[in-house]
Amino acid sequence: MPTYATPPDGLRRLVASLDRQTLATDEFEIIFVDDGSPDGTIDRLRDVQSTRPHVRIEQIENSGWPSKPRNVGTSVARGEYIAYMDHDDELYPDALRGAYEFAKAHGSDVVNGKEAYTHTPNWALKTYTGDLPQVIGRRDQHPLIPMNPHKLYRAAFLRDHDIRFPEGRKVMWEDAFFNLQVARHAEVISTLSSVPYYHWVVTPGSGSTTFLKWAEDYWTMLRRVLEATESELAGSALEPQRMQLLRHQYEARVVGVFDQKFMKRPEEARVFLFDHARALQTDFGLTRFDDQLSSSRRIRAHLLAANDRARLEQVCREDVPITGWSRARSLGWRNGILHVEAEADWSEKDGRRHALEREGDRILKRFSPAVTSGVPDEYRDVTSEVTDATVQLSVRSRSSRIVWHTDSSREITIADAPDGGVDISGRLVGTIDPMSAAFGSRLNSTHWDILVLTAAMNSVNHRNMLSDIPASLTITDGHLHIVYPNDGGYATVIPDGHREAVRRLSPVSAVSTESDEIVITLDGDHDGSGVVDTVAGLDETVDGDGDFQDVPATIRVADGVATLTLRPPASTFRLRVGDRTASRPTAWRVRVTDTGVDLDPELPPPPPTPPTPREPAPRSTTDASQGDRPLFARIKRRAGRTLRRWGLR
The missing domain is CATH 3.90.550.10 (Spore Coat Polysaccharide Biosynthesis Protein SpsA; Chain A)
Incomplete structure (x- = not known):
């Protein structure tokens, strides 16, 4: 080190x-x-x-x-x-x-x-x-x-x-x-x-940190990397490796510089980057790899080679990545394995989608006439890229950040859009087995967020799967696993999550037993059968001034129903259970009587009423664009805009 x-x-x-x-x-x-x-x-x-x-x-x-x-x-x-x-x-x-x-x-x-x-x-x-x-x-x-x-x-x-x-x-x-x-x-x-x-x-x-692309030494060193690739891997025996790495640098760093940030740079920087990228493309004969590029990068490479900066800049404006996202449609345990069905879609928050059009049996990228006139139709053909779009299930440890792909299949749907374009969407069906999802080994007992990798044309995204499906658990071979929608609205799995289960499932009813225990039925449909040990937070001070202490409890699953069993310390107490559900009760007041067990939720106080909006202050006559902002704030705001325009922020 x-x-x-x-x-x-x-x-x-x-x-x-x-x-x-x-x-x-x-x-x-x-x-x-x-x-x-x-x-x-x-x-x-x-x-x-x-x-x-x-x-x-x-x-x-x-x-x-x-x-x-x-x-x-x-x-x-x-x-x-x-x-x-x-x-x-x-x-x-x-x-x-x-x-x-x-x-x-x-x-x-x-x-x-x-x-x-x-x-x-x-x-x-x-x-x-x-x-x-x-x-x-x-x-x-x-x-x-x-x-x-x-x-x-x-x-x-x-x-x-x-x-x-x-x-x-x-x-x-x-x-x-x-x-x-x-x-x-x-x-x-x-x-x-x-x-x-x-x-x-x-x-x-x-x-x-990322190297500053708008700098002479960046391109000097990139040239040296390409030279070293050709010299170190010279000869026919090493040709496959040489071609792989030359193409990698061409795709990622030469053509890759014309990304969505490119048009946010000042013109001086755009000219600088265009000239340096074109020099490397020419000097190392990198156009030999154009047929291996995606349509988006092939179009950029074509315009770079044609020395057509104006049209390439227009492509960067129009051909922006549309990242995919996914939402769970079904999450359920079967014999200890989580079965997942999800939908995938490629659209932005503003409703923008990939600009596509049909031409016979082909699907083409749709551009303005100014771009289309300078790009061959075969370069705009994304038929295979659309049909080969990826939707893949995975889990990621929130603590270690490690990712494991799990078994899944996908189905891509291509449909004509009302505006004459073409929409793409996907459906995923997969499974997550906590006992073998880590490349054949079991997932450790931590939070594993469920992610979906979506890739189509010029966009690749790997993000958490949206879910509002209520929590459910399985007890199989003595292990309790739980899946639930986390606080951000995404699906999370915890293997051996017996502690979290107490807090993610709400009480429905409770009864007392002849052995002086109380059995609380928890909401949801569950899988498997068996009993596991856990703990529940309990406060003996009825006024709510005490701290919750962990007390032994058990969770049992039978016939699709989960129950929480514990021995009460008194006839009246506060119990922390289900406090991480959507309703988020602070606690439940439990009262054991001769006729049964009463459960009353303690709900948090409602958020304060927001103040009535005031009328905006009159704008300053000296700086109409900034109102009456303090001078320092105006300077800071302008500096931020300048840095973003230069691509430095």
Whole structure:
């Protein structure tokens, strides 16, 4: 790990993840190489070292980039394999054990382990499709994507071929240059998908930032990456890998610069980006990949090659991504497995949809005449892209951010729209088995949000599935699993969620038993049978001034009905149950009498009545556009608009 002015919280997170490793501490060493930090980073590292004999610290003069610290660490490392980390990321608990054993079993030079990215659920999911001992020759994408160094490398392999990170004070994509050398010499590259490996953590102020595209050094370094791709992967044997990576850079960074943000930039920036992208397209003959691009990017590539900036800018205005979203239509447990039916739609909040039109048996992108006149019809043909639209079910851990795809099928509907266009929608049917959804393993007992990946033409989205379907649970083989609509209106599953079940299901009725217990019937239709232990919040102070204390309880399911059983401490008390349902009672007052059990909800007070809107103040005659805003507020507002216009915010 290279460190430089490492945020204390980031260092604590990283060290905690290493402390949680299932690999014994005498089987791995931790090497921090501090790049001349000007703050207290080195002291914090020594504190870490003082209680961990397997931690080493190296100090070097500031080099200005992570490359030299990584090279220093590689030189002094004694391990059979080397894992690189950034100073504020984390490894999943079984990462080192799982990756090392997989590498040893298959003689791997590199193991590309399953990675998660904090705010991007679909990050690199196309890579992690299986446990693949050998992925050299993989046809769908390059085996080292994502091209970062968050992998496990065989140390002797790196040293035998003198593979190092390029050093310097600012070497963008140093990881790409490093992995190009790896790709040139590696004989076995493996992909490990069943064991979560690396969490690339993104937080405010973290090192995970986007390079400024409107800058000369961005394009200088991108040119160097393309040159290195051609030189490192030269020759017929490496041609497939060379083509994959050239196309990747062309699609993602050259043509990809003409995205929805492009037209928000000032004209000077648009000219700059257009000229630099066109120079790379020409100099490296990248138009050879145009037939492999989606329609949206193929059109942009065509206009870039034609030096038609005006028409390309018009395409960027008209051809904007329409992100898909999904809503649950049915959520129900059957024998411990959650069955999901959902609808998917591609539309914006303002009702805007993909601009499509029919021409015989074809579906074409619809543009204004000014664009259509300069783009061949075959470039606008999206028939196959529409029919191949993706709707796929998945679950994502709210804590670890790891994503697992689950079994699902989809049906795409193409319909003529009233305005003469074409609408697309989808239907998904799938299952989630909490005992095997994690690539054959069970989901751990945390919140798993249900997500749907939707992809059609120029839009890919992976977002939570909307749901207003009431909570339900299953008890199968002694495990209670619950699905419910969370506070944001999305579907969430908790495996072994016996505590949450008490708070997500409302009481319907209650009875007392001869053994002085009370049995509360909970609302909803449920699955399975059995009894599990749980706790319920109870307050013996009837006036509501006390704190809720957890008391033992049980949840039973039989014949589709769930009941909560507990032993009351008195004849009258307050019970916290169902407080996270839609009605959100603060608690229930429970009164046990000779004739039965009374349940009365305590509802929170209604929100205060909003004040009557005042008439707007008269606008200032000196600045009609800003009213009588204070001078500082006007300056701040204008600065914000300027930054957004330049694409810097």
